[in-house]
Amino acid sequence: MEHQEQHFTGSALLRDIVIGMSDGLxxxxxxxAGLSGAVKxxxxxxxxxxxxxxxxxxxxxxxxxxxxxxEVDHYESELRREYAEIETVPDRExxxxxxxxxxxxxxxxxxxxxxxELIADKDRWADFMMKYExxxxxxxxxxxxxxxxxxxxxxxxxxxxxxxxxxxxxEGLEGLKISAAVTIACLFVFGYAKSxxxxxxxLRGGLRVAVIGTIAAGCxxxxxxxxxx
Amino acid sequence: MEHQEQHFTGSALLRDIVIGMSDGLxxxxxxxAGLSGAVKxxxxxxxxxxxxxxxxxxxxxxxxxxxxxxEVDHYESELRREYAEIETVPDRExxxxxxxxxxxxxxxxxxxxxxxELIADKDRWADFMMKYExxxxxxxxxxxxxxxxxxxxxxxxxxxxxxxxxxxxxEGLEGLKISAAVTIACLFVFGYAKSxxxxxxxLRGGLRVAVIGTIAAGCxxxxxxxxxx
Numbered sequence: 001m002e003h004q005e006q007h008f009t010g011s012a013l014l015r016d017i018v019i020g021m022s023d024g025l026x027x028x029x030x031x032x033a034g035l036s037g038a039v040k041x042x043x044x045x046x047x048x049x050x051x052x053x054x055x056x057x058x059x060x061x062x063x064x065x066x067x068x069x070x071e072v073d074h075y076e077s078e079l080r081r082e083y084a085e086i087e088t089v090p091d092r093e094x095x096x097x098x099x100x101x102x103x104x105x106x107x108x109x110x111x112x113x114x115x116x117e118l119i120a121d122k123d124r125w126a127d128f129m130m131k132y133e134x135x136x137x138x139x140x141x142x143x144x145x146x147x148x149x150x151x152x153x154x155x156x157x158x159x160x161x162x163x164x165x166x167x168x169x170x171e172g173l174e175g176l177k178i179s180a181a182v183t184i185a186c187l188f189v190f191g192y193a194k195s196x197x198x199x200x201x202x203l204r205g206g207l208r209v210a211v212i213g214t215i216a217a218g219c220x221x222x223x224x225x226x227x228x229x
Numbered sequence: 230m231e232h233q234e235q236h237f238t239g240s241a242l243l244r245d246i247v248i249g250m251s252d253g254l255x256x257x258x259x260x261x262a263g264l265s266g267a268v269k270x271x272x273x274x275x276x277x278x279x280x281x282x283x284x285x286x287x288x289x290x291x292x293x294x295x296x297x298x299x300e301v302d303h304y305e306s307e308l309r310r311e312y313a314e315i316e317t318v319p320d321r322e323x324x325x326x327x328x329x330x331x332x333x334x335x336x337x338x339x340x341x342x343x344x345x346e347l348i349a350d351k352d353r354w355a356d357f358m359m360k361y362e363x364x365x366x367x368x369x370x371x372x373x374x375x376x377x378x379x380x381x382x383x384x385x386x387x388x389x390x391x392x393x394x395x396x397x398x399x400e401g402l403e404g405l406k407i408s409a410a411v412t413i414a415c416l417f418v419f420g421y422a423k424s425x426x427x428x429x430x431x432l433r434g435g436l437r438v439a440v441i442g443t444i445a446a447g448c449x450x451x452x453x454x455x456x457x458x
Contacts, residue, residue, distance in 0.1 A: 216285075
């Protein structure tokens with residue numbers, strides 16, 4: 001068996017959509033379910049649901065977009081710092097490279113030789129320090145921000161799924177029955193797909209997302225009924 | 230200047246609290262603000278806000294808890310697979326180690342020597358493949374699940390901050406004024422702290438979180454007023 005089999009072959013766009021939708025389904029579903037336990041007016045549930053979708057998608061999409069931009073700045077400032085350290089304290093930086101090879105289990109002789117070869121090229125040296133000392137990968141700014149926006153839009157679509165049934169009924173509890181059936185099925189499907197994409201066990205992942213959504217909806221329902229009912 | 234200066238010295242618990250609270254502030258604040266634009270009854274805003282907090286904290290806390298457990302299983306199954314591959318296709322696995330050293334810029338001679346030393350110990354070999362081929366760090370199961378629960382609880386506390394002003398007023402818009410003032414200040418403080426912890430620029434991070442929360446609340450308000458007002 002190859003490792004590759006575990007990796008999802010779909011596009012990055014598909015990945016964003018599945019992540020955004022499986023997250024977007026959960027909270028609007030639970031909120032609408034909760035309000036169904038306390039509120040007679042279905043319009044109110046729809047308004048609250050749409051307000052949540054707006055808030056959640058902006059927090060997720062815009063938040064991810066701006067975080068992506070900040071991450072790029074952070075990477076670049078750290079990279080400048082590494083270049084400066086290579087100039088000012090080269091011995092200490094070389095020792096850090098040797099320590100890396102020591103931790104891989106290489107003999108002292110090979111540590112020194114490998115470090116000497118690696119640091120012969122200053123760009124390679126700086127990249128190495130970024131990746132293995134600081135654990136920072138060069139962030140792909142355009143990809144990160146596009147991905148955040150895809151996830152935000154998918155959150156909106158995912159959030160509308162549990163809400164749409166309430167458009168067509170006159171009572172909250174009536175809408176809740178249809179909403180719960182549709183949403184729990186979707187949660188399973190998107191949890192399944194999300195797990196496949198992130199390399200986890202799909203069946204368990206699908207069940208997990210469905211169970212979390214159901215528990216969240218149940219608790220929101222209980223709390224709303226206790227206070228507002 | 231040392232890199233360490235950039236790292237936050239607070240405990241892991243403090244980190245969880247700040248992350249959970251800065252996330253928890255955003256959506257409940259925006260939801261309550263949105264409903265203030267459409268709903269006269271303050272109790273309803275409180276009920277919807279509490280339902281959201283329940284749903285969001287469960288999705289975040291329970292979701293993180295179960296994801297942590299799944300990640301451990303995933304790591305262990307991949308590790309078993311690596312051990313099996315070391316037995317069945319040792320030449321291919323050794324070549325992968327050599328490729329890693331080649332990508333660091335080492336000469337062919339050192340690639341072979343370093344790989345030979347590294348694979349002398351099979352546990353070290355398997356750990357190496359996990360970390361550098363698959364990019365998987367050994368997950369700390371207890372830490373991950375505890376952290377998820379801390380974040381979930383902090384989400385509840387963070388979510389209550391924008392909601393509490395509504396307990397003491399008779400009209401939504403009245404509550405919104407106090408809620409917005411308190412929450413935007415808190416969003417800045419927690420965004421600032423969150424950025425310090427995650428190694429980003431604090432001032433910009435604080436502003437970012439405050440701006441996202443404000444835009445999310447503004448949009449939720451506009452949508453709710455448009456549909457429900």
